[in-house]
Amino acid sequence: MDVYCRGSSWLLQVMQVIMMKRAYILLFFSCVAGLFILAGARALADGLDSIIPLTWVYRSGPPVQTEQTGSVQYAGYSLSHLRLPILMYHHIRDYPDQSDALAVSLSVPVDRFAEQLDFIQEQGYQTVVFADVLDGTVPPKAVMLTFDDGYDDFYTSAYPELEKRGMMAVLYLIGDRLGTGGYLTTSQVKEMVSHGIEVGSHTMSHPDLRDLENERLRREIEDSKSFLQDGLGTTVWSFCYPSGRYNDTVTAEVQEAGYRFAVTTHNGAVDFTQPLELARYRVGSATDIEAWLK
Ligand SMILES: [Zn+2]
Numbered sequence: 001m002d003v004y005c006r007g008s009s010w011l012l013q014v015m016q017v018i019m020m021k022r023a024y025i026l027l028f029f030s031c032v033a034g035l036f037i038l039a040g041a042r043a044l045a046d047g048l049d050s051i052i053p054l055t056w057v058y059r060s061g062p063p064v065q066t067e068q069t070g071s072v073q074y075a076g077y078s079l080s081h082l083r084l085p086i087l088m089y090h091h092i093r094d095y096p097d098q099s100d101a102l103a104v105s106l107s108v109p110v111d112r113f114a115e116q117l118d119f120i121q122e123q124g125y126q127t128v129v130f131a132d133v134l135d136g137t138v139p140p141k142a143v144m145l146t147f148d149d150g151y152d153d154f155y156t157s158a159y160p161e162l163e164k165r166g167m168m169a170v171l172y173l174i175g176d177r178l179g180t181g182g183y184l185t186t187s188q189v190k191e192m193v194s195h196g197i198e199v200g201s202h203t204m205s206h207p208d209l210r211d212l213e214n215e216r217l218r219r220e221i222e223d224s225k226s227f228l229q230d231g232l233g234t235t236v237w238s239f240c241y242p243s244g245r246y247n248d249t250v251t252a253e254v255q256e257a258g259y260r261f262a263v264t265t266h267n268g269a270v271d272f273t274q275p276l277e278l279a280r281y282r283v284g285s286a287t288d289i290e291a292w293l294k
Helices: 002-059 101-105 110-122 130-135 153-164 186-193 214-232 248-256
Strands: 063-065 072-074 086-089 142-148 170-173 198-201 238-240 261-267 278-282
Touching: 086 261, 110 153, 130 198, 142 153, 153 186, 170 186, 186 198, 186 214, 198 214, 214 248
Parallel strands: 086 142, 086 278, 142 170, 170 198, 198 238, 238 261, 261 278
Antiparallel strands: 063 072
């Protein structure tokens, strides 16, 4: 009995030690598991940070354009997190006269353009247009390609490269120049619109909008929108200021005309909280686009 009791108490002590150690082991593993859970939550939050503004923001409700500020609000969310580099192109062509510095700077050679599109694809970027922004279908890695002035080389040189890769673009057309020498024709634009190319207005005659009286300003901004919409059978969501020149009167007219977005020639990252003053990255003959898409 005595032996048994002593034995029992010894056994009890061993059991207590084991239990304590087990508690320590359990505590240790709980801490490790806790650290893993925290790290996982952090990684998930980091991941969501890039997804939330691009999907939830737009699906939360229809955009509302406020009368007072002209800024676009999406039901309780701001657009400040939308990361969408907008590239600005003019000519896509192999320009022969190297002495014309301006023309050379506005022209991206076709093979260089094709390389840039390949790079965009390799980096996992998808091309979007403004209709995608309004629909809330902008993927986390998105880029917008815009082409100013509506030169005919867009149809012959840029569009085939875009088509090959299933890429989209926004084309800024000057109403009066449609179908004139060196510019796109209505039927070319209609064909491309049917393949997803989006059209924006670049006025009727490409003037400096800051100099214009009300009636002329309305023709360039408001009438160009209906002219393109009626002629091409598509909706024009965005406007492009000629030579990037505008003032408060001009932006007020752009808003009044019903445009949802307007692009400038300010160079840099886009800020969608100012939808009528969107910055772009200018792409010229010697531009390296890689830095903007990493
Ligand atoms: Zn222009």
